[in-house]
Amino acid sequence: MSTYQRPKGTADILPGTSEIWQYVEQTARGVFARYQYHEIRTPIFESADVFARTSGETSDVVSKEMYAFEDKGGRMMALRPEGTAGVVRAYIENKLYGPEFAKPYKVYYFGPMFRYERPQSGRQRQFTQFGVEAFGSDSPALDAETIALARELVASFGAKGLKIVINTLGDPETRKAYHAALVTYLKSYADELSADSKVRLEKNPLRILDSKDKHDQEIVASAPSILEYLTPEAQDHFDKVQGFLKALNIDFEIDATMVRGLDYYNHTIFEVMSNDPAFGGGYTTVIGGGRYNGLAEELGGPETPGVGFGMGVERLMMLLADKKIESPLPLYIVAIDEAAQLPALSLATSIRHQGIPVDMDFMNRKAKAQFKSANKANAEFVATIGEEEIADGTVQVKKMATGEQKTFKQAELLADFGAIQSSFD
Structure with missing residues (x-):
């Protein structure tokens, strides 16, 4: 009998279960096709700098969770912890921004990602994610369509009790003004912040809003709201997104403290949540995403607005645990x-x-x-x-x-x- 076991935080997907995974993939592909997204496949490892420059060196993904290694050529590489950065790199490297390509340029991906974190239900160290990216349009209508697509995708798997939560991180001017106000507020609590948040206070204070530390959360509960610092242009974009969502009969809530876990987001960010009993009670985030204008420039590309989302399949599989696929x-x-x-x-x-x-x-x-x-x-x-x-x-x-x-x-x-x-x- 073999003493070898699969690595912690990974799973063997066996016949009987793999058919459900195939069903998930086929269903998702059908939804993506209706919105005219086409598949892109990128390497599962990239230069570590691709993720450091896009996700942010102070994000948990890069600073704590990324599987990074030096290859035999002395290059620092990383197993991809999320899908967007590699897709943006491919968009730039293959010059998909050229005039011969329709805009917005819409792609979806499906594949394994890797993060070194504590394994738990619906969350593994090797996990499968699919997502969409749309490049080349700054339209608030595209933000709303992306949210509509995310909602339809989750609903297509029978999830109950859906809730859409949105926020805006504004434009660079908004972020600059809010950054100053937030630092002023947080410095008065500097001694009380967690060790991680003390580091973030110097490098990226916005990340503190995303802290999982209970006392940090109590502190940021009374922090200034970014909604108070929106420029007229950022406010107009956010107002139009809300108008489009209302026109599509998509109910939503605004959470001014939501920042998402990656540094590249700006303007609209959103989460699709569900309180379906399959997720164990309470609202669980099933899809998260938003707009990331400026990300392409970070990787040396031309000015390119973008918007997208990612969805973890392992969490979705909790919803389909009792599903049977009959194949006569x-x-x-x-x-x-x-x-x-x-x-x-x-x-x-x-x-x-x-x-x-x-x-x-x-x-x-x-x-x-x-x-x-x-x-x-x-x-x-x-x-x-x-x-x-x-x-x-x-x-x-x-x-x-x-x-x-x-x-x-x-x-x-x-x-x-x-x-x-x-x-x-």
């Missing part, structure tokens, strides 16, 4: 004896070439045991080949639901198994 098998072939295995395998292979799933026995079991396997596989039809069928080139086909059985030439199955299926209707 169209045909199971029973070989009565060893001599029948070759024609059975030949028949199975030919019918598979018609695009039809087929299975058969490879354990030299008796016919009765093979029929049990066919039942367990939820086979719709069973084809039986034995000595007599080999001699006259026939096969016995049984419809399992009714017990009806017919004899066909093997050539008929080889030509069109779909016609054989239809003959039982």
Whole structure:
């Protein structure tokens, strides 16, 4: 017996569960297609600087959770902790901002991410995330459409009790004025802040609003609100986003303390939350995202507005824990004896070439045991080949639901198994 175990914070996704993952991916792809997003695939590791420059060196993701390593060439690399930074890098490197590409340029991604954090329900060190990014438009309407897409995506999996929470982080002028006010307020509590927040007070005080420390949270509860420092332009953008959401009949709440966990956000940020019992009670954030104008410039690209969101599949799987994916098998072939295995395998292979799933026995079991396997596989039809069928080139086909059985030439199955299926209707 092997003593090896999977790394802490990872999971083996086994048959029976992998089908649910496939269902999630197929459902998400369908929603993305309706909004005209197209798939992009980026490497699972990048230069560590890609994430430090975009997510922020003081963010928990970079400072505490990122899997960083030096490769054999002496370069600092990192397993991707989130999807946006790599997509932005690909957008710039492949010059997808060129005039030959439609704007906004809409992409979605699906794949593994890595963060070194304490594993818990719905949160792993290797986790799967999908998300969307739309580049090239500064329109508040695109913010609203992105939120509508996020809500539709969560609803498509049957989540109950949805709540949309939004905020704005404003433009650079807003952030500068708010930064000064926030620092002035927090410095009067400098001795009471947690160790992490004391560091952030010097490097990035906005991060303190996102602190998980209970006393930090008590302090920031009375901090100035960023909504009091919005420039007219930032206020106009936020007002228009709200107007579009109302026109789309999307209810929302404004939470002025929400900042999200990554430094690249500005203007609209949002979370889609659910109090579905599957998440264990209370509201749980299922999707988070927002606008990130200026992120492309951080990686050396041209001025490019952008907006998007990310969604963790492991958390979503909590919602689908009881879901069963029924996949009936169209045909199971029973070989009565060893001599029948070759024609059975030949028949199975030919019918598979018609695009039809087929299975058969490879354990030299008796016919009765093979029929049990066919039942367990939820086979719709069973084809039986034995000595007599080999001699006259026939096969016995049984419809399992009714017990009806017919004899066909093997050539008929080889030509069109779909016609054989239809003959039982």
